[in-house]
Amino acid sequence: MAFGASLALVGAARSQSFTVTDILGREVALRLPVRRALLGEGRQIHAIAALEGRAAFTRIVGWGEDLEKADPDSYRAYVEGFPDAGRLPKVGSVAAGSFDIEQAVALQPDVLILNQEAESASRDARLVEKLGRAGIAVVYIDFRHAPFRNTDPSLRLLGQLFGREEQAESLIAFRNGQIARVTRPIAAIPDLQRPLVMVDRIPGYSDGCCMSFGNENFGLMVEMAGGRNLGSELLPGTFGTINPETIIARDPDVVIVTGGNWNLLAPGGNWVGLGPGADLAMARRKLEALARRPAFAQGKAVAEQRIHAIWHQFYNSPYQFAALQRIARWLHPELFRDLDPDETMRELHERFLPIPYRPGYWVESSGSQ
Structure with missing residues (x-):
């Protein structure tokens, strides 16, 4: 199945629900653009900030603690530019088994964004079903396991979630153009x-x-x-x-x-x-x-x-x-x-x-x- 949104419109014009498809091929219905997003990993901000710009944290209600621990220089740069980011609630890791469902529900997100590697632990904990009963959608993205296959569809999915489709396509075009600056010269020399x-x-x-x-x-x-x-x-x-x-x-x-x-x-x-x-x-x-x-x-x-x-x-x-x-x-x-x-x-x-x-x-x- 192709990645992206199938524009399956439901309801009145001011209450639009869409079906999006995540990188696991799961079809997920939710209202777009989202108003409140919970990041299963803090490092997802590297992608979201590139789409949202100065509004990077406007719709983030919580995030994983991994950015602060595993990439503290980036964390510090974002907190310097967005002091409120330092006060965002930290949620546990789904993949590590420390995710607190009650905390997540209390934050009232429209969507929880997870990395692909969290899928097994999420399935074992029946996380999608439990959050679904609270009206919280779950989608998966991937920049880690197969980044050259999954980065473009992950960016498109994030663009759809945040209503930043044009920005996502601009970033994808920039990214692919920069990749081609390497792959084209390499391809031109078969006996390299x-x-x-x-x-x-x-x-x-x-x-x-x-x-x-x-x-x-x-x-x-x-x-x-x-x-x-x-x-x-x-x-x-x-x-x-x-x-x-x-x-x-x-x-x-x-x-x-x-x-x-x-x-x-x-x-x-x-x-x-x-x-x-x-x-x-x-x-x-x-x-x-x-x-x-x-x-x-x-x-x-x-x-x-x-x-x-x-x-x-x-x-x-x-x-x-x-x-x-x-x-x-x-x-x-x-x-x-x-x-x-x-x-x-x-x-x-x-x-x-x-x-x-x-x-x-x-x-x-x-x-x-």
């Missing part, structure tokens, strides 16, 4: 030499080595940017772990670390702190320390100074196109020498977002390309 890339997911958050991505999300970005993703060959799903011995044996040409500010979740960790306004000198020192781990220390990527780090939260937002551009520059610096992902992020903020652009989303080891 593709370096082998290890995407090292959130190293330093824990002591283990090494989580990575399969053939989706950052793994697919590597492939689209003209590389060969090691995880695509070894992992059956979007996420998984590659043992250090395999990394040493395969000796990747390039290592890309994902990092973020996890002071609240893993204080004192060796993770690479990236995000808006990040201290890039500190991030570089921590990246170079991670490069000394046994899985990488004697490898080609470290010897040739092709070890880089990128903001982890690109994996769960509609801004993956900027990460794709940055990865393309790392993998093929000559082919993409005129591509400036910083300028792309700046344009995204100026055209769509209600907060200013603050660099800090990527860093390279000293002397890297």
